[in-house]
Amino acid sequence: MKDCYLGVDIGSISTKGVIIDDNNKIIASSYIWTEGNPVEAVRKLLDILKEELPKGYQIKGIGTTGSARKLIGLMLKACIVKNEITAHAIGTLTFYPNVRTILEIGGQDSKIILIKNGIITNYAMNTLCAAGTGSFLSSQAKRLGIDVEEFGDYALKSTNPVKIAARCTVFAESDLVHKAQVGYPKEDIIAGLCKSVVLNYLNNVGKGKKIVGPIIFQGGVSKNKGVVKYFKEILKEDIIVDENSHLMGAIGIAVLARRNKTGNVYSLEMKNLKFITKAFECHRCPNTCELLKIYRNDELVDSWGSKCGKY
Amino acid sequence: MTKIAFPHMGDYHIPANFLLSHIFPNTEVIKVPKITSKTIEIGTKYSPEFVCTPFKYTLGTMIECLDKEADTLIQMGGGCRYGYYAELQEKILKDLGYNCTVINLVTEGTTNFKRINKLLKQIDPKFSKIKALYYGFITIKMVKYMDIIDDYIRENIGFEINPGSFESLKEEMLISFSHVKNYHELYKTYKRYLNKFYKIKVHKPDNRLKIGIIGELYTIMEPFSNYFLEKQLAKHHIEIKRFTNVHYLLFEKARKYKKYQKYSKEYFTYSLGADASDNIARCKYLCEKNYDGIIHIKSSFCTPEIGAMPIINKIASTYQKPVLFFSFDSATSETGIQTRLEAFYDMLEMRKEK
Numbered sequence: 318m319k320d321c322y323l324g325v326d327i328g329s330i331s332t333k334g335v336i337i338d339d340n341n342k343i344i345a346s347s348y349i350w351t352e353g354n355p356v357e358a359v360r361k362l363l364d365i366l367k368e369e370l371p372k373g374y375q376i377k378g379i380g381t382t383g384s385a386r387k388l389i390g391l392m393l394k395a396c397i398v399k400n401e402i403t404a405h406a407i408g409t410l411t412f413y414p415n416v417r418t419i420l421e422i423g424g425q426d427s428k429i430i431l432i433k434n435g436i437i438t439n440y441a442m443n444t445l446c447a448a449g450t451g452s453f454l455s456s457q458a459k460r461l462g463i464d465v466e467e468f469g470d471y472a473l474k475s476t477n478p479v480k481i482a483a484r485c486t487v488f489a490e491s492d493l494v495h496k497a498q499v500g501y502p503k504e505d506i507i508a509g510l511c512k513s514v515v516l517n518y519l520n521n522v523g524k525g526k527k528i529v530g531p532i533i534f535q536g537g538v539s540k541n542k543g544v545v546k547y548f549k550e551i552l553k554e555d556i557i558v559d560e561n562s563h564l565m566g567a568i569g570i571a572v573l574a575r576r577n578k579t580g581n582v583y584s585l586e587m588k589n590l591k592f593i594t595k596a597f598e599c600h601r602c603p604n605t606c607e608l609l610k611i612y613r614n615d616e617l618v619d620s621w622g623s624k625c626g627k628y
Numbered sequence: 629m630t631k632i633a634f635p636h637m638g639d640y641h642i643p644a645n646f647l648l649s650h651i652f653p654n655t656e657v658i659k660v661p662k663i664t665s666k667t668i669e670i671g672t673k674y675s676p677e678f679v680c681t682p683f684k685y686t687l688g689t690m691i692e693c694l695d696k697e698a699d700t701l702i703q704m705g706g707g708c709r710y711g712y713y714a715e716l717q718e719k720i721l722k723d724l725g726y727n728c729t730v731i732n733l734v735t736e737g738t739t740n741f742k743r744i745n746k747l748l749k750q751i752d753p754k755f756s757k758i759k760a761l762y763y764g765f766i767t768i769k770m771v772k773y774m775d776i777i778d779d780y781i782r783e784n785i786g787f788e789i790n791p792g793s794f795e796s797l798k799e800e801m802l803i804s805f806s807h808v809k810n811y812h813e814l815y816k817t818y819k820r821y822l823n824k825f826y827k828i829k830v831h832k833p834d835n836r837l838k839i840g841i842i843g844e845l846y847t848i849m850e851p852f853s854n855y856f857l858e859k860q861l862a863k864h865h866i867e868i869k870r871f872t873n874v875h876y877l878l879f880e881k882a883r884k885y886k887k888y889q890k891y892s893k894e895y896f897t898y899s900l901g902a903d904a905s906d907n908i909a910r911c912k913y914l915c916e917k918n919y920d921g922i923i924h925i926k927s928s929f930c931t932p933e934i935g936a937m938p939i940i941n942k943i944a945s946t947y948q949k950p951v952l953f954f955s956f957d958s959a960t961s962e963t964g965i966q967t968r969l970e971a972f973y974d975m976l977e978m979r980k981e982k
Binding site for chain 2: 399400401402403434435436437438439440442525527602603604605606624
């Protein structure tokens, strides 16, 4: 039996799973929509991975990352639970040890990671605002009646991207509607949108950061050719987009799982697992903490949200 | 009988309570309710939307105190928007229909003792200046002792062998402090507890991480408003250095400004208001003392600190030190803070290993 390691990245929009072997080779991977239910998404994901996984492998470690990392970490009894910034950096460094800058745009967040000599020297994450993230692009795609996947191709067709007020998603949206109603062609609006995402990212997350090559662009939005094009144009540097760029977080956490393996063997079978969460509000004090109790096979494994530590 | 109250900041309600209850024998000092989610909810509801967050916290506490039948409130002022808090809050409270007096101890950036004496006489005719001076002295000492002990705790709490020993001893100490009667007793209590703190077993490795926290004063000093940042850092076994405390603000700030300006003259020439210039100098100090990282915290819309941020960024890139910026608002997501802190911690660990 050969050893392999599972990394699961549960993001706001998509859930990614990767199984790697000891040589960092991806032997199974999957990318599905989270659709607001991380537990179900992970069940589905594991089913797909189980089908894909060739015979003769056993899972020796599981790691979780992404915004639902804690919850899924408990569900899968993961040996490591890490934030997505570290996971992305580790994943990228495994394949590109010389990388200096990682640009990452995901569903609800965007981040920049600066690396020097293989260690993270600085990072930033968008703070208050969702402007320039994947969810904004996908909601605008819906408004314009096209698939997010086709967005990039549309943008490349344009030679004259329209200017879109990009400071804030709400203003960008009304500006976009205005431009559409005035009669600008769809390609130009889409191209303008892609450009505004780039500008927003550089003005918000990338502010004050020195962006040096080699630059790697990842996260779901990196699949959008239009955004890549404008990053190249504005930064005047080559942008590397790995074919697995959307899976980098999952790969990173799988690598970390290998480093932190406990010796246990894990199963991908989740059909019989009962995993429920119960939410309630505590009224002992005016804090009214929203508490969440997590049950795994009817056994209370954790509860979150308490400010005083009573639960 | 007058019922007096004041907004919270950290543990400083203990010396404040001590002072007020001694200098106003005929006045009841209201036990100010702890800051909770409810406080900030009330505060946000009645505050202007884009005011800095401390305004919302203090207004929330004031309303909670007024609901507990307080009728006289005490507010201070500072060198930024803080200077307008008292007037604006009084107006908001009056508009809400509360019948109260807000005593502003600092107007136009300075404390006018004649004016305050008059105001305090109005609260309590039995108010005597000599008594006030005596108890004021004890209170200042109490603040100083608390700050010394807090500094020690911050350096060591991440390394305690029995979790919770620092916190429980500190609570015990604060209760004893609130019962002291004279300076001699205060000093003895302080010495006793200081020895007890020194005796708490800690395990400090040589390669421990050290972080300096700088930023806007209220957010730094009121743990509820920074989502218990120091506590979370301590959980990761990090030594914390913090400069701002009440003793610093009252007695050292004015004295140290010139020194700070000289020390970091390549970064600023004129004062940036409030604590911003101090923070720039501290940032340089932390970089030079080879701290592993710097966390800069402020409440959203804090103008002086916004002015200081690009300079801090510049200093950090000169010295190649990582800085993490946090802006806390009434609607900050706790998960977001956790993720950034975790990543910051991972990064520092990685840098240390290399």
